[in-house]
Amino acid sequence: EAQVTQNPRYLITVTGKKLTVTCSQNMNHEYMSWYRQDPGLGLRQIYYSMNVEVTDKGDVPEGYKVSRKEKRNFPLILESPSPNQTSLYFCASRGGGIGTQYFGPGTRLLVL
Amino acid sequence: AQKVTQAQTEISVVEKEDVTLDCVYETRDTTYYLFWYKQPPSGELVFLIRRNSFDEQNEISGRYSWNFQKSTSSFNFTITASQVVDSAVYFCALPQTGGFKTIFGAGTRLFVKA
Numbered sequence A: 001e002a003q004v005t006q007n008p009r010y011l012i013t014v015t016g017k018k019l020t021v022t023c024s025q026n027m028n029h030e031y032m033s034w035y036r037q038d039p040g041l042g043l044r045q046i047y048y049s050m051n052v053e054v055t056d057k058g059d060v061p062e063g064y065k066v067s068r069k070e071k072r073n074f075p076l077i078l079e080s081p082s083p084n085q086t087s088l089y090f091c092a093s094r095g096g097g098i099g100t101q102y103f104g105p106g107t108r109l110l111v112l
Numbered sequence B: 001a002q003k004v005t006q007a008q009t010e011i012s013v014v015e016k017e018d019v020t021l022d023c024v025y026e027t028r029d030t031t032y033y034l035f036w037y038k039q040p041p042s043g044e045l046v047f048l049i050r051r052n053s054f055d056e057q058n059e060i061s062g063r064y065s066w067n068f069q070k071s072t073s074s075f076n077f078t079i080t081a082s083q084v085v086d087s088a089v090y091f092c093a094l095p096q097t098g099g100f101k102t103i104f105g106a107g108t109r110l111f112v113k114a
Helices: none
Strands: A004-007 A010-013 A019-025 A030-036 A042-051 A052-055 A076-078 A085-096 A106-112 B002-004 B010-014 B019-021 B024-027 B031-038 B044-054 B059-061 B064-069 B072-080 B088-095 B103-105 B108-113
Touching: A004 A085, A010 A019, A019 A030, A019 A085, A019 A106, A042 B088, A042 B103, A052 B010, B002 B088, B002 B103, B010 B019, B019 B108, B024 B072, B031 B072, B044 B059, B103 B108
Parallel strands: A010 A106, B010 B108
Antiparallel strands: A004 A019, A019 A076, A030 A042, A030 A085, A042 A052, A085 A106, B002 B024, B019 B072, B031 B044, B031 B088, B059 B064, B064 B072, B088 B103, B088 B108
16 A cells, blocks of 8 residues: 555654654655644645755754655654644655655654 | 735535635746645545646536636635535645645635534
């Protein structure tokens, strides 16, 4: 089954404790992206990757890091989480061109 | 700058009513795509439609229809004979030039009451 998976689905952490949210897709997609969803703001793009070892900032990259060492994986790293990073995070992937993005199930993060 | 505006924050209707969700966009691109996604209470994002700016024909899929009007920069979504299962947040989205960045509207939360 074609899918995008994210782990963990739910996470409660404390300020400053480094965390990684994993994202993996099995569709051999070149493009992957991370979004955060906040009430009243819709989805905002954090980072995206056009291919292995090629990443770029989205609209809200501050406080986040990403890496793309393999085509299927695109982890999101919060080196020192802060309460304003409490949000619902989505990973997405798509094939070539401006096609449909396939979204993971979401990761709900609470930073205390 | 590119922008997507969904001015309706929340809409509440009674089952079987028709409802239209508005999406107004701004772009300087002559070729572009527009998308609608649905987010049901379970939280996942479900693709509904992709529309190319070259194609201004209205699209119908069952009870769903989309009205794309370049003259008013709008891509509105109508649900005919709404059902409780249509209750969700609906997002309109516009990929930016090159397609690597995507702008989403703030979303419209639709409540359909039985």
